[in-house]
Amino acid sequence: MGDKQRMTGNDESGVRPLALVVDDDPSLRLYMSAALKKSGFNVLEAESGEAALGLFTTGRPDLILLDLVMPGMDGFETCRAVRRLPGGRYTQILMVTGLDDNDSIETAFDAGANDFVSKPINWTILGHKGKYLLRAGQAFKELDRNRRRLAKTQELARLGNWQIDLVSFEFSCSSKASRLLGFDGWGQISYDDFLSAIIARERDMVKEKIDQAVQSNQNIVLNYPVILPDGTQKHILNQGEILYKKNGEPELMLGVIQDVSRLKQAEEEIRLLAFYDSLTGLANRALFMDRLEQAIASAGRTRQKFALLFLDLDQFKLINDTLGHQIGDLLLKQVAARLKTNIRKSDTAAAPGMDSPDSVIARLGGDEFTVLLSNIDEPESAARVAARLIREIADTYHLEGHDVAMTTSVGISVFPADGTESSTLLKNADSAMYHAKKNGRNNYQFYMESLNRAATERFSMERDLNKALENEEFVLFYQPQVDLASRRIVGAEALIRWIHPLKGMIAPDTFIPIAEESGQIIDINRWVLQAACNQKRDWLHAGLKAIRVAVNLSGYKLSSQNIIGTIKEALGKDSADYQNLELEITENVLMQETRETLSTLKQIKALKLRIALDDFGTGYSSLSYLTSFPVDVIKIDRSFVMGCITEPKNLIIIKAIIAMGHSMDKRIVAEGIETEEQFSLMKALDCDEGQGYFFKHPVPAADFAEFLAKEKL
Incomplete structure (x- = not known):
């Protein structure tokens, strides 16, 4: 382009736009070039369409004056070719034509022309038209740039x-x-x-x-x-x-x-940094305090209780000082994992649809952890959770070649009794935790002293239970089961009692729930089965008749107790023992882990043992249990039997249970018979068997042997 100035179409900048004149007539090219130069254009000339395409590629003109009729490549074809070239989309093309027919003009526009001028040409008008087209072209270019910029912006965004x-x-x-x-x-x-x-x-x-x-x-x-x-x-x-x-x-x-x-x-990462502890993944203090405020507001509206547990690891500072912070951090992570594993949904008792926050586990800092238990039924619920956490955390942790023994102390505050503000509840739980440490660590304490007495009693009982089996403090009492038609003894129900060395006899209703929560019930079940089977053999060896012995088994996590192995171990290889052993379970057992429980019961039936459903009528889906589970005996709950004379509804229920059970080939046993009237009524209703104080109280094995010798009661 020599010394030609590059075109921008902006006259005010002093930069001259470039025009390309394409015509096979040299004189017309001369006149058109002169008119455009006078209007401020730099000009290139081409005598053919082919030459014009070459000049366009090297010069990129802003305006093209294009003759319509030329030998070789005419103006229509040249226009189309320019539009296909890079940068040719928005170049302004002015067709020069001597044709005055509308078809040619229409074809020119279809080919991509922006305007046309007819011969003979008004040279003054040509210059003005060229500058007008140049401004229009610049506007279209800017519009296209904006469109592409917007598209790219949208793509990036x-x-x-x-x-x-x-x-x-x-x-x-x-x-x-x-x-x-x-x-x-x-x-x-x-x-x-x-x-x-x-x-x-x-x-x-x-x-x-x-x-x-x-x-x-x-x-x-x-x-x-x-x-x-x-x-x-x-x-x-x-x-x-x-x-x-x-x-x-x-x-x-x-x-x-x-x-x-x-x-x-990014928001989630910021949220994690702001509200969660980076080491353990638990909620941090900020999130915990927010959830505590929500719990207070929710419990205030619904008049519910909730508990705050404050945990502190015992002598954790010693671990950091002796083994280093890396080992301490590993220990904190493992403790946090156990907390998450052992806080269950069942630890809260929120009603369906209630707008209360879920339980929250947090690390406040250092070795301090908190647990928020929403909507507890009673403070005892918090105590059970605290006892479980203490038991699960107390362990020896294997950390990079070091064996670290660790326990925890727990303080408990309860809303609203121990405070109605978050700071007060947290302070009181912290205070209770220090009280637990002063009491020897590895225990829990309530902030309220009256609750502490109950908690201390429960904790003491759980501790004593650990020694009860070893010290042979458990005994079995036996209550006769009587055939109502003949009043002959046909069986005995084995009932566990705990003879505490200081507190005397403790009823099973008191210690069994604690044993279930602590997991000691598995060993107790094993002992009950073994003791009942041994006693049955002793009576037989003493010349007494063989009778059926019913054993109450706690159904706590029945499917995970290895109950089949326990039964086989207790009974040995004597097939007669298997036929005379009856296992009693309650309806609430059947409501837990239905598939696994059904599988366990089927395995029990495969051993030829009988299964009795105790406390029948107090559950929620009794009929479905009878049709779904392999039950042989239905025991009518004592609450129905004791009111059968005075409460007409009780009598209706008893009749329905007997009729339904017999239709399904089940044996029916009435519990809690205490009077002659109740006995006579149960017999008249065709109930098969009965037990209760009318016949005999539960008695030690030696006394029961005397009843068995008489055969009839």
């Missing part, structure tokens, strides 16, 4: 747009929006397609809100996850605004969707 015509209610969206939602190559997608990517649990909500916004002409801001066809998940921000006509009528809802997955991820 992960944006797509959509709209709903508020007159026809037709939906459309951009290709970028389609791609964001995973519909690559689909072209225009429908409104249903647009919604189908939304995660199922939120799809109806999003549709409802968009529909409501369209109907009421309101703007919307929605935030929701989507699942793409390849299974990946994104988080979408969807914003929609109403556009109005000049007369104020709504015309469009124009919306923008944006992929904010990275922002969401």
Whole structure:
């Protein structure tokens, strides 16, 4: 281009635009060039279409004056070729024609011309028209740059747009929006397609809100996850605004969707840093205090109780000082994992639909942990959880070659008795924890002294239970089971008693729940089975008749007790022993872990043992249990039998149980018979067997042997 100045189309800048004159007539090229130069253009000339394409590639002119009729490549073909070249889309092309027919003009515009001028040419007008076209071309170029800039910006910002015509209610969206939602190559997608990517649990909500916004002409801001066809998940921000006509009528809802997955991820990372302990993954102090405030507000509205447990590891500082902070951190992580494992959903008793926060486990700092138990029934519930945590944390931890023994002390405060403000509840739980440390560590204490007495009693009983088996403090009492028609003894129910060396006899209702919670019940079940089977053999060896012995088994986690192995160990190889052993379980056992429990009961039946369902009628789904579980005996709960004379409803229930049980070939036993009237009524109703104080109280094995020798009661 020699010393030609580069064109920008901006006369005020002093930079001259470049024009290309294409005509096979040299004189016309000369006149056109002169007119354009006079109007401020630099000019290139070409005598043919082929030459013009070469000059366009090297010079990139802003304006082309193109003769329509030329030998070889005419003006139509040259125009089309220019439009196909890089940079040729927005170059202004002015056709020069001597033709005055409309078809030629139409063809010129179809080929891509911006305007035309007819011969003979008005040279003054030509210069002005050239400058006008140049301004138009610059506007189109700027518009194209803005469009491409907007498209790139949307791509970088992960944006797509959509709209709903508020007159026809037709939906459309951009290709970028389609791609964001995973519909690559689909072209225009429908409104249903647009919604189908939304995660199922939120799809109806999003549709409802968009529909409501369209109907009421309101703007919307929605935030929701989507699942793409390849299974990946994104988080979408969807914003929609109403556009109005000049007369104020709504015309469009124009919306923008944006992929904010990275922002969401960043927010989650910030949230984790702000509200969760980086070492253990538990809630930190800030989050715990927020949840504690929520619990106070919720419990205040619903008049519920909740408990706050404050845990501190015993002598943790010694671990840090002797083994280093790395070992201490490993210990804290393992303790946190045990806390998460051992806080169960059943530790709270929130009613369905109640707007209360869930239990929260937090690390306040150092070796201090807190547990928030929402909606407890009674303080004893918190005590059970505290005892379980103490038991689970007390252990030897193996940490990078070091064996570290660790225990914890727990303080408990209860809302509202121990405070109605978060700081007060936390302070009082902390105070109770220090009281636990002063009492020898590895125990829990309530802040309220009256509760501490009960807690201390329970803790003492749990401790003594650990020694009861070893010290042979358990005994079995036996209560006769009598055939009502003949009054002959046909069986005995074995009932455990605890003869405490200081407190005397303790009833099973008192210590069995503690044994279940502490896990000691498994060993107690094993002892009961073994002792009952041994006694049955002793009676037989003493010449007494063989009778059926019923053993009450705690059903706590029945399927995980290895009860089959325990039975085989107690009975040995004598098949007669198997036929004369009956296992009693309660209805609440059948409500737990249904599939596993059913499997365990079937294995018991495979050993030829009989299964009795105790306390029948006090559960919730008695009939379904009879049809689903392999039960041989139904024991009518004593509460029905004792009121059978005075309460007509009780009599109706008893009749129904007997009729239903007999129809299913079950043996029926009435518990709690205490009077002659009750005995006579049960016999008249065709009940098979009975037991109760009318016949005999539970007695030691030696006394029962005397009853058995008489055979009848």
